[in-house]
Amino acid sequence: MILDQLKTLVEMQKLDNKIGGYRILQEELPKQLSDIIEREVQATADLLAVETERAELNKKQRDLEGDIKEFVEKEKKYSGQLADIKTYKEYKAINSEIAYVKEKISELESQQLELMDQEGEIKERIAIARKELDDAEAAKREREGELRKKIESLDEEIEKTRAQRNSIAASLPTQIIKQYGNMIRLKNNMAVATSKDGSCSACGVVLRPQIRIELQLFKRIIPCENCGRILVDSSIDDVIKANSAASEDS
Ligand SMILES: [Zn+2]
DSSP: OHHHHHHHHHHHHHHHHHHHHHHHHHHHHHHHHHHHHHHHHHHHHHHHHHHHHHHHHHHHHHHHHHHHHHHHHHHHHHHHHHTTOOSHHHHHHHHHHHHHHHHHHHHHHHHHHHHHHHHHHHHHHHHHHHHHHHHHHHHHHHHHHHHHHHHHHHHHHHHHHHHHHHHHHTTSOHHHHHHHHHHHHHTTTOOEEEEETTEETTTOOBOOHHHHHHHHHTOSOEEOTTTOOEEEETTHHHHHHHHHHHHHHO
């Protein structure tokens, strides 16, 4: 009975849609997995980069500290010499050394303040980078295992669904199975289209009135004249229900 065949074809299409969904996941899930892994790698590298920056800054700070100490020592030495000077000329020379050293110290101290500002800013960036790494690690812990498991199970799910489809297909004439299989392969995984409001749900072409009437009778398998997909009138579920009600009554 053609109605049963069409019903089977609709069921087969549902299973092929499921397989199509799994195929999309087969592309999507490995991408999600590599995003998760990549995020952690990136966060680790970013944190290392700011920590290196901070280490370099701290080195500059230590160098500066050393320079300041040196100048402070010099200042002490010159100040000590002031007590022993004999001439005004000497006094003037040492005083100008002291002035130079003091100026140098204040210059270095203002550099020190600048570096402290920079360090404060780097500390904030380190906190942000560390938080991002924590989040990336948590996301990986949470999702990696589940994603890998899902990816591994997809082949099996596809195989299972395909077997299910093939087992219901067994009730159909070989010619129809062939036609269905070709459409699935050639027409973007869609072999069965619905005739709804007078057009093909797959390609959108407006169906001839004669075809529309025939489709509602469910007396033969009718392909879309435009895309070649097998057309099923959208009233099929209601017709099946009505038929089974009628057979129960009899
Ligand atoms: Zn069509």
